[in-house]
Amino acid sequence: MAVDAMTSREVTKKILNNENLFILDVRNESDFRDWKIEGENVGHLNIPYFELLDGVEEILKKIPKDKEVLVVCAKEGSSVMVAEMLSKQGLDVSYLQGGMKAWSEHLEPVKIGDLNDGGEIYQFVRIGKGCLSYMVISGGEAAIIDATRMTDVFIEFAQNKNVNITHVLDTHLHADHISGGRKIAEQTNAVYWLPPKDATEVTFAYEPLENGNVITIGNTAIDIHALYSPGHTIGSTSFIVDEKYLLSGDILFVDSIGRPDLAGLAKDWVGDLRETLYSRYKNLSEELIVLPAHFMLMDELNDDGSISEKLGTLFEENHGLNIESEEEFRKLVTKNLPPQPNAYQEIRETNMGKINPDLEKQREMEIGPNRCAVR
Structure with a gap:
């Protein structure tokens, strides 16, 4: 039947x-x-x-x-x-x-908002995995941030929007999912950007993404400002888009903060994490809308299916941003960690270009929940 x-x-x-x-x-x-x-x-x-x-x-x-x-x-x-x-x-x-x-592979595009010149920003919600990717559109061009390996979704979306993908960026070297950034860049002749401190072992060419870089989309005033924000990885870099949105990568989430241990250097990076969250981010406008690279709980979804929150609200409500004792903070992010992502070391090596597993192997490597956050 x-x-x-x-x-x-x-x-x-x-x-x-x-x-x-x-x-x-x-x-x-x-x-x-x-x-x-x-x-x-x-x-x-x-x-x-x-x-x-x-x-x-x-x-x-x-x-x-x-x-x-x-x-x-x-x-x-x-x-x-x-x-x-x-x-x-x-x-x-x-x-x-x-x-x-x-x-695990489904991506749901959600419009986040309009940009000052008539452009748009979209969030791609990988609801079964907790991954979040972004597309910034302006003046007939597009930039993609933290793309997943389901590259056809991004390329087809750009085609439907009648825009050319000119820049592809990763906020850091991912350990929980395979990045589609390099593949999209190869297919579209876009520039692929990666933080150089995370790229010391990569086997491919890339444009070094460093603090102060300004990447302009289209022939308009939509800029993506790179903000060095280490802690999840030593090269983690955030982006401020159109002076309105803060793409925080895996440093800050709506309900939690990033974990510093996926390269085995939690004790070395915990100070960087605190410096980024409690100093670099604290100096930013509280009106910035935080757009993270992951979410953990369905409760984090807004009514329209997006994941976002004002930075000022997170400084009021996110426990990870309200730990006065540096010793207590260090204990939280080094002792209170969930299991590491499945096959995280193989995923890191894939994103470095060291190994090239077939599609079925890639799917197996990624099976399971998002585990990039401190609980």
């Missing part, structure tokens, strides 16, 4: 619209605990697929009749079989097309 597929885009829309959705997740318990589809009105039941091989009769009472039901697995196959079994029992269910691998 055929059952309908639900795409990651459709699931995203339901979550952003706060629709009721009940998910039967048939992955292993450890995978489910580590990472799942979340939302304000999303319910869950985790029953590993192998426990359902003899039938689904015993779980029918656990599945609500008044909610839309979605069966989820890692790659799709198991969820199709379980959905068909439930359908034969009279339930109206769907399965997640492509499974959690597809969920």
